[in-house]
Amino acid sequence: MLGRLLHLYFRIVRGMTLGVRAVVLDGEGRVFLVRHTYTPGWHLPGGGVEVGETLEEALAKELREEGCIRLTGPVMLHGMFFNRAMSRRDHVAVFVVREFVVESVKQPDREIAEAGFFPLDALPEGTTPATRRRLDEIAAGARAPAVW
Incomplete structure (x- = not known):
């Protein structure tokens, strides 16, 4: 509940917001995803x-906090997105991460209910449409659109 209230507070109070997201791909063709406690x-x-x-x-x-993942090499910018579904001021930079180490298995906490690696062709039920779009773009080598 507190997480939802803080999220709402920041959406209202902040000016332009800037976020980052990671498409963490392992050597087995799996992607790392998280399920938050405060949003479906x-x-x-x-x-x-x-x-x-x-x-x-x-x-x-964010990778350390949400996945116990440490970067070990360069990341590649996939795209900058205007996330008008979140607010009229929200922008998200999406990076592709291929060089990393998982330092431990992420345990549930106040923010992350579940986390794990999933095959790209067997994503968990409830994977968000925006997440699926970003993965499809990256898999196809397609140019990122301007809107989330």
């Missing part, structure tokens, strides 16, 4: 970029 569906891991933080720093922080 399976999502790409990510979160907000804080003042004084670079996009890559924010991405690394």
Whole structure:
């Protein structure tokens, strides 16, 4: 409940918001997804970029927090998206991550109910449409659209 209230607060109070999401792909063709405690569906891991933080720093922080994943190499920007479904001010940078180490199995906490790697052709029920679109774009090598 507190997570939902904080999420709503930030949607209303902040000016333009900037977030990051990671498409973490392992050597077996699986993608890492999370299910939050405060919103339905399976999502790409990510979160907000804080003042004084670079996009890559924010991405690394969110992967540590949401997946116990540490970056070990460069990330590739897939695209910048205007997320008008979230608000008229929200933008999301999506990165493809292929070089990483899973330091431990992510245990449920206040923010993350479940997390794990899933085959691209067998995504869990409830995977969000936006998550599916980003994965389809990356799999096809397609150019990212401007809108989430």
